[in-house]
Amino acid sequence: MRNNSTKLIILAVIAIIFILLYGFYDIKGGFDYAFPRRMIKVGAMVVTGIAIAYSTVVFQTITQNRILTPSVMGLDSMYEVVQTLIFFFAGATSVWVVNKYLNFSVAIIAMVLFALLLYRFLFRADKYPIFLLLLIGMILGTLLGNFVTFLQVLIDPVEYLSLQNLLFANFSKVNGDLLLFAAIILLIAFIYGFRIMHKLDVMNLGRENAINLGVNYDRMMMNILILSSVLIATATALVGPITFLGLIVANLAYQLFATYKHIILILGASLISVIALVGGQFLLEHVFELRTTLSVIVNFVGGIYFIYLLLKESRAAG
Amino acid sequence: MIEIKGLTKRFGKKTVVDNVTAKIQPRTITSFIGPNGAGKSTLLSMVSRLLDADTGDVLLDQTSVKKWKSDRFAKRVSILKQSNYLNVRLTVRELVSFGRYPYSKGRLTDEDEKFVDQALEYMNLTDIQDQFLDELSGGQRQRAFIAMVIAQDTDYILLDEPLNNLDMKHSVQIMKILRKLVDELGKTVVIVLHDINFASVYSDRIVALKNGKLVKDGPTHEIINSKALREIYDMDIPIHEQNGCRICVYFNSHTHAN
């Protein structure tokens, strides 16, 4: 425990260093111009990183697994579907796209509804095996992906470009007001999270133990699924999908902290997530001077890690 | 008092618990016995609201278990399932401390710690309390789970085959502790047992299930006899009386083909 607090502090220090570095490093000329922009970008990374980490940890607790994440289960694809449908039916110049708030809200609401609909079928008292769920998630993702591609072919090429811009995770495009809005959602989620921290610990013992200990399991499960989907939807609507980030940071946190305590797991995963995004983006821009977006690298590394976890799991099962 | 009223559960077309009615007498040990697949675990799951019944009801103090608030119910009734798998890595003490959750909601008081200490001591776990569960033997792990339920300090304790994996010494020790909980602290214990000799020697009442139906319900001495046991298990089991205990010698007994 004391050991874990030390680790949290170290991670926090690293995160702050990267945030400062990102904010001030090599800032030439118009400080007044560049600094606020950088701060918004860093803010977007922090909010997204924390939201994804938090969402993934609680999702994995209540679904009792360490491989599935809301993104892997098809929420990211759903984001693409929503945006593509908007472009297809309303067009790139319609109020649904131009009005950022409207677009943001519609995306969040659609993703949360989709998630709840999906979970209603998937997570019931008699559990399906993880691999079946995973398969369903993949199939769903592929199906939605194909549907999206089909619609995209029919969209006007110029509009398609601006759609592409929405579908790739990108921290530079973040709008300051939306960031504030997302931060408020995150704050509310954290206030709720602190109140149910111990319940989450108990739910980690599985449905039956949790009910035995007096947790109103089925209702809590629903609440937390809603919490988790709102968080992931917010993050995705803000910057675009970063599918494998949650998987990596949650599993690193389990390994690093080796505890059942959610207060530590959530804070730990959040800090790791912030370090990965801000640190990664900093290295990318200033050290390697690359133009690639970070999400491409995160997904590449995360994808490999995902396969590793799958192999490990199947070996443990077999 | 716990009353089971016309409880029925079907899985698909199969009726697994079939219109069972029984009362659990307070301050007794009641053993549930019966062949594999008789529906004992399913019945216990419904009593402890882990599973919803199709028809019928379970009343705790005249109120349906479904109407009880979850956290208040958890201070009255606890259950230990037949098999326990954990997704998280915990030490023995951490697991047993979870038994205090209904009272502490995660912040253990000194009193909670005392209950934990005592439960650990009852189950002979004090020396290994800081070891991780996945580093223990099956029997040690089983005892840790029993300790968690004891730390929960409920009036009703439901145990589904708690003697799984336990050696003779620990089995006897646990039955004696359960007796003590009943006789000295006024608890009520419901326990699923396969070794009918443990049921015979330590329980006050026996409930027997077969194919989902309740076939026997009465004081131990009325059930532990060759005739009743034949009805339950389709076996001829001679009974020997020893120091006032009835011992069932079920090895080598004839089974009835039916």
Ligand SMILES: Nc1ncnc2c1ncn2[C@@H]1O[C@H](COP(=O)(O)OP(=O)(O)OP(=O)(O)O)[C@@H](O)[C@H]1O
């Ligand atoms: N979730 C389930 N789905 C379908 N059938 C089930 C389920 N749970 C139990 N059953 C069936 O219900 C019957 C009773 O099971 P139960 O576990 O209650 O028996 P039991 O008396 O506890 O047996 P044992 O002594 O082996 O523990 C069995 O035939 C079992 O196959």
Ligand SMILES: [Mg+2]
């Ligand atoms: Mg059973």
